[in-house]
Amino acid sequence: MKVINEPLSVKTHKRNEMIDITADVADIVAKSGIDIGMVTVFCPHTTAAVTINENTDPDVTHDILLTLEELIPHLRKGYRHNEGNSDAHVKSSLFGVSQTVYIQNGGLKLGTWQAIYFCEFDGPRHRNVHLSIFG
Amino acid sequence: MKVINEPLSVKTHKRNEMIDITADVADIVAKSGIDIGMVTVFCPHTTAAVTINENTDPDVTHDILLTLEELIPHLRKGYRHNEGNSDAHVKSSLFGVSQTVYIQNGGLKLGTWQAIYFCEFDGPRHRNVHLSIFG
Amino acid sequence: MKVINEPLSVKTHKRNEMIDITADVADIVAKSGIDIGMVTVFCPHTTAAVTINENTDPDVTHDILLTLEELIPHLRKGYRHNEGNSDAHVKSSLFGVSQTVYIQNGGLKLGTWQAIYFCEFDGPRHRNVHLSIFG
Numbered sequence: 001m002k003v004i005n006e007p008l009s010v011k012t013h014k015r016n017e018m019i020d021i022t023a024d025v026a027d028i029v030a031k032s033g034i035d036i037g038m039v040t041v042f043c044p045h046t047t048a049a050v051t052i053n054e055n056t057d058p059d060v061t062h063d064i065l066l067t068l069e070e071l072i073p074h075l076r077k078g079y080r081h082n083e084g085n086s087d088a089h090v091k092s093s094l095f096g097v098s099q100t101v102y103i104q105n106g107g108l109k110l111g112t113w114q115a116i117y118f119c120e121f122d123g124p125r126h127r128n129v130h131l132s133i134f135g
Numbered sequence: 136m137k138v139i140n141e142p143l144s145v146k147t148h149k150r151n152e153m154i155d156i157t158a159d160v161a162d163i164v165a166k167s168g169i170d171i172g173m174v175t176v177f178c179p180h181t182t183a184a185v186t187i188n189e190n191t192d193p194d195v196t197h198d199i200l201l202t203l204e205e206l207i208p209h210l211r212k213g214y215r216h217n218e219g220n221s222d223a224h225v226k227s228s229l230f231g232v233s234q235t236v237y238i239q240n241g242g243l244k245l246g247t248w249q250a251i252y253f254c255e256f257d258g259p260r261h262r263n264v265h266l267s268i269f270g
Numbered sequence: 271m272k273v274i275n276e277p278l279s280v281k282t283h284k285r286n287e288m289i290d291i292t293a294d295v296a297d298i299v300a301k302s303g304i305d306i307g308m309v310t311v312f313c314p315h316t317t318a319a320v321t322i323n324e325n326t327d328p329d330v331t332h333d334i335l336l337t338l339e340e341l342i343p344h345l346r347k348g349y350r351h352n353e354g355n356s357d358a359h360v361k362s363s364l365f366g367v368s369q370t371v372y373i374q375n376g377g378l379k380l381g382t383w384q385a386i387y388f389c390e391f392d393g394p395r396h397r398n399v400h401l402s403i404f405g
Contacts, residue, residue, distance in 0.1 A: 001136050001271050003306050003405070005374060036138050038175070038267065040308070040370060044381025046324040051228040054181040063214045063221035064228060067207060072337060079333045086333035093321040093334060093365055095228055097384075100175060100235065100370065102267040104140060109265060111179025114232075130379060132308065132372040135138070136271050171273050173310070173402065186363040189316040198349045198356035199363060202342060230363055235310060235370065237402040239275060244400060246314025249367075270273070 004032045004133040012123035016069065018051075018061040021129065022115040025101075026108050028131050035106045037135020042098040044130055047088035047122035049095035055115035068094075068121075088121035095119055103135060139167045139268040147258035151204065153186075153196040156264065157250040160236075161243050163266050170241045172270015177233040179265055182223035182257035184230035190250035203229075203256075223256035230254055238270060274302045274403040282393035286339065288321075288331040291399065292385040295371075296378050298401050305376045307405015312368040314400055317358035317392035319365035325385035338364075338391075358391035365389055373405060 006028045010019055021041070029039050043050045054060045072087045072094075079086045099116060102109040110116075118129060141163045145154055156176070164174050178185045189195045207222045207229075214221045234251060237244040245251075253264060276298045280289055291311070299309050313320045324330045342357045342364075349356045369386060372379040380386075388399060 003372075005372065005379070038269070040372065042372065042379075044379075044384060046322075046330075046381070046383050052181075052232050053224055053228050057216055057218075059215035059217070060181075060221065060224050063211075063216050064225050066213050067211060067221070067225045070211070071206060071341060076333075076337060076340070078336050080329035081327055081333050082329070083327075086330065086337070089323055089330050090334050090337045093323050096231055096366055096369075097322050098370060099231075100233060102138075102140065102175065102177065102265070109140070109177075109267075111181070113181050114179060130372070132379075134308070173404070187316075187367050188359055188363050192351055192353075194350035194352070195316075195356065195359050198346075198351050199360050201348050202346060202356070202360045205346070206341060231366055234366075235368060237273075237275065237310065237312065237400070244275070244312075244402075246316070248316050249314060 006131045008129040008131055010118045010127040012120035012125055015123055016065050017120040017123055018117040020055050020115045021118050025116055029103055030106055032133045034103055034133050034135035037103045038100055040098055040100045040132045041116055042130040046092055047085050049092045049097055049119040050099045051095045051117050051119055052099050052114050054113045056113055085122045091121045141266045143264040143266055145253045145262045147255035147260055150258055151200050152255040153252040155190050155250045156253050160251055164238055165241055167268045169238055169268050169270035173235055173237045175233055175235045175267045176251055177265040181227055182220050184227045184232055184254040185234045186230045186252050186254055187234050187249050189248045191248055220257045226256040276401045278399040278401055280388045280397045282390035282395055285393055286335050287390040287393055288387040290325050290385045291388050295386055299373055300376055302403045304373055304403050304405035307373045308370055310368055310370045310402045311386055312400040316362055317355050319362045319367055319389040320369045321365045321387050321389055322369050322384050324383045326383055355392045361391045
């Protein structure tokens with residue numbers, strides 16, 4: 001059994017944004033030489049997240065971000081945290097900071113319409129993602 | 136160390152539905168011969184999810200689905216995705232597409248009241264679940 | 271490869287509360303002797319959760335709990351479950367019952383601002399957490 005840790009950098013451009021990182025993750029998995037196992041994509045930030053959703057129609061991520069924005073607007077009466085990003089912390093816990101995908105034949109075992117997204121909720125920023133490959 | 140991948144089919148009957156698949160997962164784990172390790176139950180769809188919650192009182196899943204429906208109604212002004220299931224994509228990311236449960240003595244190490252649910256948010260459909268057993 | 275299962279007890283003091291258990295998890299990982307691998311922190315309850323978020327400013331958890339309370343109030347018209355804690359079941363599925371963190375050099379590979387929280391949504395109670403360390 002091997003465990004390989006690899007970093008991945010993500011540049012975000014908006015306050016709220018979903019960035020498809022599937023190809024980057026698949027590349028790093030392919031280079032790891034691990035044929036069967038799993039990869040955990042872990043976001044080490046508290047105002048961002050990692051999720052899996054559709055990437056064929058860009059309107060899907062638009063609609064996801066719109067829903068989050070309406071349910072959890074930037075400001076809310078009663079917020080105490082003085083950095084003005086409490087909404088981003090909530091969104092991070094709702095979507096979660098990691099996703100695990102199994103590896104089969106050296107590739108990601110995702111569904112046909114699935115992609116791995118880095119979710120920025122307090123950008124734009126330079127962000128890091130940790131990939132841990134186990135196999 | 137072994138990694139065993141097994142499929143599981145799920146037939147859903149409503150647009151929004153939580154289906155208890157614990158017994159199916161436990162069966163597949165028992166047949167895998169893995170006594171200690173973990174199983175990841177992964178939903179390869181983008182309008183469905185996997186969660187862990189109570190299964191003793193069926194009113195619990197009723198109330199969970201009611202809450203989701205009220206927070207994230209089927210239609211929302213501003214949605215662009217033309218398949219009419221943007222709400223289902225949001226719910227999928229909120230609940231998440233996979234759950235990992237540890238295996239001890241060949242069985243699922245769940246809490247007393249916990250069950251594994253396949254969550255349909257855009258049914259009825261024939262759905263697939265991927266089980267990856269590691270141990 | 272080793273798999274080590276360890277319990278952790280958590281005493282909660284309010285109905286809704288986020289308790290930082292990072293130091294406890296790190297201690298148990300250090301004592302496991304596993305240098306590289308991963309730990310899954312699993313909540314075996316259906317009205318509680320485990321999440322990862324900021325722990326530097328206590329106002330962050332205040333604001334997270336406030337947002338959840340406003341989106342998912344204790345009571346909702348239409349709830350059928352007669353224990354009066356349907357909101358807690360919803361919150362549990364939204365945050366999720368487990369988090370996985372990789373272990374490097376015998377320590378938790380968390381981001382600078384990240385902490386592991388046990389989230390109580392129907393307290394105060396005595397709760398248990400299962401740690402499964404793999405490496």
